[in-house]
Amino acid sequence: MISLQHFLFIAAVLFCLGIYAVITRKNAIQVLIGIELMINASILNLVAFAKYDVINNNGQLFALFVIVLAAASVAVGLVIILNFFKRVKTIDPNKANSLRG
Amino acid sequence: MRTGLDIAQSTENIIASLSYFVPELIISVGFLLIILIDLFIKRAERLVFIASLVTLLFAAIAYFIQLNIIQTNSLLLFNGMFLHNSYVIGFKLLALFASLLSLIFFNQDRDLKNHPKGINDFFTIFLGGVLGLLTLISSANLLMLFLSIEILSIASYLMVSYTNKEKLQAEAGMKYVLFGATASAIMLYGLTFLYGFSGSLNLYNENIFIAFEHINSFSASLVLLMILAGIGFKLSFVPFHFWTPDAYQQAPTSVSSFLSTVPKIAVFSFLFRLAAPFQLVSIHFSSIILFAAGLTMLVGNVMAVFQKDLKRLLAYSSIGHTGFLLMLLVLPNDSIMSSNLWFYLFAYSITNIGAFMSVAVLDTNFNVKTLEQMKGLGKLNTLIAPCLVIFMVSLTGLPPTVGFIAKFVVFSSLISETTAISFLVPILIVAVLTTVLSLFYYFNIPLHIYLKKPEGLIIKKQKLIFLDFIIVILAIIVLIAGVFPDFFKIF
Numbered sequence: 001m002i003s004l005q006h007f008l009f010i011a012a013v014l015f016c017l018g019i020y021a022v023i024t025r026k027n028a029i030q031v032l033i034g035i036e037l038m039i040n041a042s043i044l045n046l047v048a049f050a051k052y053d054v055i056n057n058n059g060q061l062f063a064l065f066v067i068v069l070a071a072a073s074v075a076v077g078l079v080i081i082l083n084f085f086k087r088v089k090t091i092d093p094n095k096a097n098s099l100r101g
Numbered sequence: 102m103r104t105g106l107d108i109a110q111s112t113e114n115i116i117a118s119l120s121y122f123v124p125e126l127i128i129s130v131g132f133l134l135i136i137l138i139d140l141f142i143k144r145a146e147r148l149v150f151i152a153s154l155v156t157l158l159f160a161a162i163a164y165f166i167q168l169n170i171i172q173t174n175s176l177l178l179f180n181g182m183f184l185h186n187s188y189v190i191g192f193k194l195l196a197l198f199a200s201l202l203s204l205i206f207f208n209q210d211r212d213l214k215n216h217p218k219g220i221n222d223f224f225t226i227f228l229g230g231v232l233g234l235l236t237l238i239s240s241a242n243l244l245m246l247f248l249s250i251e252i253l254s255i256a257s258y259l260m261v262s263y264t265n266k267e268k269l270q271a272e273a274g275m276k277y278v279l280f281g282a283t284a285s286a287i288m289l290y291g292l293t294f295l296y297g298f299s300g301s302l303n304l305y306n307e308n309i310f311i312a313f314e315h316i317n318s319f320s321a322s323l324v325l326l327m328i329l330a331g332i333g334f335k336l337s338f339v340p341f342h343f344w345t346p347d348a349y350q351q352a353p354t355s356v357s358s359f360l361s362t363v364p365k366i367a368v369f370s371f372l373f374r375l376a377a378p379f380q381l382v383s384i385h386f387s388s389i390i391l392f393a394a395g396l397t398m399l400v401g402n403v404m405a406v407f408q409k410d411l412k413r414l415l416a417y418s419s420i421g422h423t424g425f426l427l428m429l430l431v432l433p434n435d436s437i438m439s440s441n442l443w444f445y446l447f448a449y450s451i452t453n454i455g456a457f458m459s460v461a462v463l464d465t466n467f468n469v470k471t472l473e474q475m476k477g478l479g480k481l482n483t484l485i486a487p488c489l490v491i492f493m494v495s496l497t498g499l500p501p502t503v504g505f506i507a508k509f510v511v512f513s514s515l516i517s518e519t520t521a522i523s524f525l526v527p528i529l530i531v532a533v534l535t536t537v538l539s540l541f542y543y544f545n546i547p548l549h550i551y552l553k554k555p556e557g558l559i560i561k562k563q564k565l566i567f568l569d570f571i572i573v574i575l576a577i578i579v580l581i582a583g584v585f586p587d588f589f590k591i592f
Contacts, residue, residue, distance in 0.1 A: 032282070035282045035283055038290060039286050042293045045294070046293050049296055052297075058302050061244070062243070062302065065247075069247075073251065073258075076259060076278065077282055080271075083262065083274070098272060099269060099272060099273060
């Protein structure tokens, strides 16, 4: 029997891995993958919690919206990273340190 | 498992709700129309501008009509997706007013006008963002909240990165998008726990926050902190402020002006509406907010003192003002307080937009970007320089400007609550001290403009543009609203 706790545990692990990737990776695309992991953790949470909702399929519906929105924001993120690559010839966020103060 | 509503009932609710949703529908139609105009008509810059202006104006008129016929009690639209009452409509009108000013500013902005691909796509993105703003102000459901914040965020990422010919602009855009996406992912994780603990997505369900009595206070506070991470990114309060100076400095001036005012109106009105329920979620809510407020005021105002670049200075000043507004969230949520919040946001918006407009005009005419370059500007420009001084006086909060009235109202309502809320007294002391500190950097600008000798200022041919006219009107409003504040309180 897989209980709610199992889902939440896997989601928490995914979320932490995502945060770890965002903080440590030296490649903007890998940072975006980390963000995607965090969003997927939330989707898993939503679907797991939805079983206990009084209204059917509320959480699943939210999860579908989140998937679409994640795709949209990743598309925008990739465009902006591509543009950064064109100007600077690198996608290492640590190299983006000209603005200070 | 029982279903919440049957299909006939919910369809009926949706059809009945449509009539309250006219302004948002107008903006959606305008948004689609502009895409079509851009596709089928060549050189349609002027037409697209007029179409977006008319769209916003019609939406504003529709809200005015709604404000006049509204009943006193609140309505929930679309099966509990949106809230509809006079509070919501008042803030939507304010957001639309600031968006209208921003739209005129975009049209006059040199950086955007000279863009090789034209400005039409920019207006489409802008209208999409405005739609997100309006739904955010009235959202009454976690799904709607997340959806609106994401619409607004994606629009802002694109607006900041729209002109990126240079390396630094691309860098600011990338920082903004990576940081923003991370913040909204953290917020989403927090929202899922809010859903899980309460068992409902609906924020206006009576029982939702009562469920939090059984959750231990540590996890409840953690959930709140995660949600505040996403919201704090939009409001740019400390420690989520790192993107603000970079993005504001490198984005076109009009975009910085938009980002520093309009999303803040929306997010603050939403957060203020939910401050009371959030206090039920966690007893630490007021302490968290007050702590963030104190830190934000300190960081914003102290860092602003060391800035040389004008737009960076205004960015840190807007961080300081965010901290000041955050203090209002701990106050009891009644009609007088929401009217005070409305007035402060109104004062802050017109002053800040006016200041950014003046900076843009000075940049266009004299190529002035830093404080040093402003020396002796008052002798060369007799129209914009005095207006900029008025805006600076208002941002500091001195009479006879609107900024003084707004700050005075906030201070007096906070002082009457000092016994009820712990931690309020030290934060108020921080507020007073940072207001004094802000005198140093705000008055650096009049000091450089009027009292220092000019050094190698390049005099370009000065052309009076439409933006000058708007700046003068805004300066006059700032002065009039400082003397007769009641005239400008619409609710």
